[in-house]
Amino acid sequence: MTGCNLGFINPLSVLENPGTMAGDFYSRNFEKKAVPGRIILNLGPQHPSTHGVLRVLCELDGEYVARCEPVLGYLHRMHEKMGEVKTPWQFLPNLGRIDYLHPLAWNWAFVGAAEKLAGLTVPPRAEWLRLIGCELNRVGSHLLWWGAFVMDLGGFTPILYAFEEREKINDILQIITGSRLTMSNFRFGGVCADGDSRFFRLIQEFIPYLRERLKMYKGLVTDNVILRRRLEGIGPIDVDMCQRYGATGPILRAAGSPRDTRQDYPYGVYDQVDFPIPTGPVNDSFGRYLVRLVEIETSLSIVEQALKAIPEGPIMMEKAPKVTWKLPAGESYMAVEGARGQICVHLVSDGGQTPYRVKLRAPGFSNLSLFAEAAQGTILADAIAILGSLDLVIPEVDR
Amino acid sequence: MLQAIWDNIKGLYSLLVGMSITGRYLLSPVETIHYPRQVVADEIMASFRGPIQLTKGKKDPAQTRCISCQMCVKACPGHCLSVTKGDTKAPAQWLYDFSYCCLCGACVETCPTGALEFSHKVYLVTLTREELILDLLADLQKRAAILPESQPVPTANLAPPTVPDVESIGEPK
Ligand code: SF4
Numbered sequence: 001m002t003g004c005n006l007g008f009i010n011p012l013s014v015l016e017n018p019g020t021m022a023g024d025f026y027s028r029n030f031e032k033k034a035v036p037g038r039i040i041l042n043l044g045p046q047h048p049s050t051h052g053v054l055r056v057l058c059e060l061d062g063e064y065v066a067r068c069e070p071v072l073g074y075l076h077r078m079h080e081k082m083g084e085v086k087t088p089w090q091f092l093p094n095l096g097r098i099d100y101l102h103p104l105a106w107n108w109a110f111v112g113a114a115e116k117l118a119g120l121t122v123p124p125r126a127e128w129l130r131l132i133g134c135e136l137n138r139v140g141s142h143l144l145w146w147g148a149f150v151m152d153l154g155g156f157t158p159i160l161y162a163f164e165e166r167e168k169i170n171d172i173l174q175i176i177t178g179s180r181l182t183m184s185n186f187r188f189g190g191v192c193a194d195g196d197s198r199f200f201r202l203i204q205e206f207i208p209y210l211r212e213r214l215k216m217y218k219g220l221v222t223d224n225v226i227l228r229r230r231l232e233g234i235g236p237i238d239v240d241m242c243q244r245y246g247a248t249g250p251i252l253r254a255a256g257s258p259r260d261t262r263q264d265y266p267y268g269v270y271d272q273v274d275f276p277i278p279t280g281p282v283n284d285s286f287g288r289y290l291v292r293l294v295e296i297e298t299s300l301s302i303v304e305q306a307l308k309a310i311p312e313g314p315i316m317m318e319k320a321p322k323v324t325w326k327l328p329a330g331e332s333y334m335a336v337e338g339a340r341g342q343i344c345v346h347l348v349s350d351g352g353q354t355p356y357r358v359k360l361r362a363p364g365f366s367n368l369s370l371f372a373e374a375a376q377g378t379i380l381a382d383a384i385a386i387l388g389s390l391d392l393v394i395p396e397v398d399r
Numbered sequence: 400m401l402q403a404i405w406d407n408i409k410g411l412y413s414l415l416v417g418m419s420i421t422g423r424y425l426l427s428p429v430e431t432i433h434y435p436r437q438v439v440a441d442e443i444m445a446s447f448r449g450p451i452q453l454t455k456g457k458k459d460p461a462q463t464r465c466i467s468c469q470m471c472v473k474a475c476p477g478h479c480l481s482v483t484k485g486d487t488k489a490p491a492q493w494l495y496d497f498s499y500c501c502l503c504g505a506c507v508e509t510c511p512t513g514a515l516e517f518s519h520k521v522y523l524v525t526l527t528r529e530e531l532i533l534d535l536l537a538d539l540q541k542r543a544a545i546l547p548e549s550q551p552v553p554t555a556n557l558a559p560p561t562v563p564d565v566e567s568i569g570e571p572k
Pocket residue numbers: 451474475476477478479480499500501502503504505506507
């Protein structure tokens with residue numbers, strides 16, 4: 001087949017004329033031969049109820065999804081390749097752009113891998129600042145997911161409340177990172193800016209404030225019968241399916257498996273804080289919803305403990321690496337818990353100016369992979385609910 | 400049948416609960432800021448990292464501390480800096496292409512003389528891409544001229560570099 005008519009698909013013409021050239025490579029090869037009564041629906045890449053530029057090809061039987069398949073690659077930016085052509089320091093700003101909702105976890109994964117490889121030690125105050133930043137960032141990510149998810153389901157108001165909270169978190173994080181999106185305050189051997197008194201004061205005010213608001217969220221959304229009917233029993237994902245696709249994070253925890261990198265393989269100072277791992281009461285979309293809301297509270301309690309424990313001291317190790325710093329030869333691997341699951345970085349260096357290979361493992365990619373199986377046989381509107389409950393960030397999936 | 404009616408009543412009830420909550424928050428004070436009638440508080444802007452600028456000289460605020468060593472040019476991952484050396488050590492031209500800048504701070508952190516800093520400009524808007532190529536030497540002259548001459552550079556030596564220059568915070572461009 002030659003000639004790619006990108007973007008145009010007319011399902012009816014495919015039905016009437018199976019040999020037609022309508023559609024592009026994916027939609028033409030999606031259906032091997034036309035089945036009467038079935039249509040192919042192209043969700044995305046700019047569909048408002050998919051997140052970012054995700055494209056999902058669905059074969060519909062009436063309103064039921066007979067088969068569906070995500071098509072990726074609309075936001076591929078070669079982050080892994082860029083890691084190979086830039087010095088580790090110069091690659092740092094990229095990490096905030098892989099997952100723009102939880103950038104600090106990606107920072108931590110890459111910086112942690114490089115520190116492991118070079119054997120750098122990070123001062124304790126920097127470790128605690130990293131933890132506080134990362135957890136607040138996780139709260140911000142979950143809040144935005146919460147608003148966007150409810151908006152997918154048709155409720156517009158909650159996202160406005162979620163943004164109000166998120167802006168407050170951004171005000172706090174801006175003090176230590178200098179930006180409100182694509183943050184990057186991690187440096188090899190420390191962090192780039194210290195938290196001042198205003199930083200700690202704002203956090204102390206924010207924690208009780210958000211706890212109050214979470215009660216309002218419960219009344220406004222969680223207890224809402226209409227929302228529950230759209231979520232309860234929709235898209236059950238069990239531990240077995242998670243393991244087959246490598247899904248991690250809240251999805252795995254909602255399925256009932258208490259796996260969390262922060263406790264299984266503690267990094268930074270996570271072994272010095274005490275927190276429970278929430279697992280879902282049910283493994284459907286509503287369970288995943290509940291797990292994330294509980295995780296917000298967990299993160300708040302971690303930040304509270306960190307505020308008590310943070311010591312005074314330097315935030316950067318002595319003789320910290322400069323921009324032209326070369327990684328020593330060897331390889332290292334670092335896994336951290338992001339808002340969407342396990343983020344891993346595998347770093348290989350041959351001792352040259354730039355790393356030999358930077359492999360980034362995005363949790364969103366594995367989480368999206370199970371969507372095809374989870375959505376099979378559901379109503380299209382429920383498939384959207386399942387898609388939303390996976391909390392996808394497409395820049396991260398495509399990298 | 401009865402079940403369906405009961406379900407609808409429950410749905411209606413939770414709708415009312417939601418409406419009462421949104422109604423309550425509708426009457427609470429507005430959180431957003433109406434630009435340009437209002438601007439963001441300077442306190443918040445102080446930690447914001449905007450486009451980079453040259454720091455004012457210690458003796459003469461219009462004099463840059465840059466010694467044209469090209470360290471920042473090499474460090475920049477976006478290749479957005481170009482420093483042309485003049486007859487002396489001081490640069491003849493200092494160009495900065497903000498459209499490629501990712502505000503990473505590599506240049507600020509490598510500069511051996513502390514000649515660079517982040518500004519706090521959030522209202523930088525241009526109509527063309529070319530206008531984003533900023534001449535930082537001219538910008539430095541402009542900022543130095545704003546400061547009254549009689550006044551010595553306030554606490555320039557005492558203040559840590561993160562404390563912003565008062566006149567540049569949050570000003571609409
Ligand atoms: S902040 Fe980063 S990208 Fe911007 S000019 Fe400096 S080194 Fe280049």
